[in-house]
Amino acid sequence: xxxxxxxxxxxxxxxxxxxxxxxxxxxxxxxxxxxxxxxxxxxxxxxxxxxxxxxxxxxxxxxxxxxxxxxxxxxxxxxxxxxxxxxxxxxxxxxxxxxxxxxxxxxxxxxxxxxxxxxxxxxxxxxxxxxxxxxxxxxxxxxxxxxxxxxxxxxxxxxxxxxxxxxxxxxxxxxxxxxxxxxxxxxxxxxxxxxxxxxxxxxxxxxxxxxxxxxxxxxxxxxxxxxxxxxxxxxxxxxxxxxxxxxxxxxxxxxxxxxxxxxxxxxxxxxxxxxxxxxxxxxxxxxxxxxxxxxxxxxxxxxxxxxxxxxxxxxxxxxxxxxxxxxxxxxxxxxxx
Numbered sequence: 001x002x003x004x005x006x007x008x009x010x011x012x013x014x015x016x017x018x019x020x021x022x023x024x025x026x027x028x029x030x031x032x033x034x035x036x037x038x039x040x041x042x043x044x045x046x047x048x049x050x051x052x053x054x055x056x057x058x059x060x061x062x063x064x065x066x067x068x069x070x071x072x073x074x075x076x077x078x079x080x081x082x083x084x085x086x087x088x089x090x091x092x093x094x095x096x097x098x099x100x101x102x103x104x105x106x107x108x109x110x111x112x113x114x115x116x117x118x119x120x121x122x123x124x125x126x127x128x129x130x131x132x133x134x135x136x137x138x139x140x141x142x143x144x145x146x147x148x149x150x151x152x153x154x155x156x157x158x159x160x161x162x163x164x165x166x167x168x169x170x171x172x173x174x175x176x177x178x179x180x181x182x183x184x185x186x187x188x189x190x191x192x193x194x195x196x197x198x199x200x201x202x203x204x205x206x207x208x209x210x211x212x213x214x215x216x217x218x219x220x221x222x223x224x225x226x227x228x229x230x231x232x233x234x235x236x237x238x239x240x241x242x243x244x245x246x247x248x249x250x251x252x253x254x255x256x257x258x259x260x261x262x263x264x265x266x267x268x269x270x271x272x273x274x275x276x277x278x279x280x281x282x283x284x285x286x287x288x289x290x291x292x293x294x295x296x297x298x299x300x301x302x303x304x305x306x307x308x309x310x311x312x313x314x315x316x317x318x319x320x321x322x323x324x325x326x327x328x329x330x331x332x333x334x335x336x337x
Contacts, residue, residue, distance in 0.1 A: 014050050015099050017043070018143070024071030026064040054100075054126060054142040057227070070225070072143040073252045075123055083257040091264040093117030100142070102129040104149035105219035109205060111151075112215060118153035119264065123256065130221060145240075146200075146222040146256060152267045157212040162327065163275030163313030164267075165190040165204045168218055170278055171266035172200055173285045175258050180246040185287035188306075188315050189328040192222070193287055196335075197239040199223055218267070220259065224252060276311040283308055292336035293317070295326055302326075303336055 013036055020027055020035065029040045036043070047066060050056055057069040075097045084092065094117060101107055104122040106129070111120075124147045127140035140147055154161065169190035176184045176192070185193045192200035200222035208214035223240035224247075241247030241255075283289055288306040295302045295317060307316035307323055314325040315333065 010046075010049075011053075011100065013038075014046050014053070017046055018050060018054070018056065018072070019074065021058065021066060021068050022072040022074055022143070024068055026061065026067045028065035032066070056142055069227075074125060074143055075256060076253050079253045080257050080260070083254075085261060088261045088264050091119045091268055092121060092260065093119035094121065096120075096122045098122065098124040100124065100126045100128065103127050103219070104147050105203065105205060105217050108149050108151045108217045112207070112217075116151055118151065120151040121148065121260065123148045140221065141226070144225045144227075146220065146224060146252065146259065148222075148256070148259060148263075149217055149219040150263060150267065152216045152218065154208075154214045154216065154271055155212050156214055156271060157210055158206055158208055158214050159210075160212075160274070161204075161206055161214055161216065161270075163309075163311065164216065164218075164270055165202055165328065166282060166309060166313045167266050167270055167275050167278055168202050168204070168220075168263060170282050170285065171262040172202070172220065172222070172259065174281070175262040176244075176247075178262075179250060179255065179258055181241070181250075182245040184244075184285065186282065186285040187287050188309065188333050189313065194239040194244050196287065197237040199239045199241070199244070216267075218263070220263070222255075222259070224250070224255070274311065275309075275313055279309060279311065288333065288335065294334050294336050296332045296334065297326075298330065306333075 016036060017032060020032060029043050033040045033043045047058055051058055059067050059069060077095060077097050081095060101124045104124050104127065108116065108120065108122050126142040127147050130140035130147060166189055169186050169192060172192050173184050173186055183194055187193050190202040191198055200220060203219045205217045206214055223238060225242045226238065226240045241250055286308060289308055291306055293304065293306045295315065302319070304317035304319040307318050310316060310325060314327050317324050317326060
């Protein structure tokens, strides 16, 4: 199966209700009850749990029934797969679209011992324990955003993959650009910004022998629509596609397809080309290039002028007339006050 069943029978019923309501129209309690083979009281109970468990706002109007506050475009395996170009389809070993999971990256990492193929992709409608850089929680409400992870196998040693996260961030920026979105920028090492607010983030987890081969699980979270209820849980300036010119109303399935096209191509090319040929393009999107910045390393902070990146993905910082290099990990970058 390409959409894998997740959770209990109760969750299965709740997901069926969500799919019925996804069109944003009113559906009577009687119709929902008949479809599920349960009582209308049982439907009411399930709707209450959907609100609590999935964070989905549902309106109830006497005489009309139930409807979502906004339509949901759920991910469609057939649609995504059929729209992929020949090259991307060849690079894709498997596509799984799950309903609800702790984390798409954790799921793939747990399956590595099974020998899953390079190009194995997992997407989910919701994450209950989505992860960002430096241990941050990634807010992941049901059916609104993109939660995507890709497993890739390299013959390269781990040390030669240091620029991969920047290449992947550039792939996302170029993808959004190709879909007509305006004002997309990158912040070292791999945040995608709009008006200096975080639109998407990537997290790479690497395993393997020091001399190679290596295995990478690349995770992407991209905000399509965040409502006020979930926004209160985000601890940094954020944006979603509904705020970006050209992004409001963009199909999630179109977006998912385009992201796979760009990311699979980038992951494949990196083995032979590395980051070097991508540096000029990265500079075009670099939000802080030439600006005074602060590099935060734990409790220690360093000020300088951002000079771009090198072929290994290191940050180049001009300090007292000398250019110093800094690598990712537990390092963050912000504009100087």
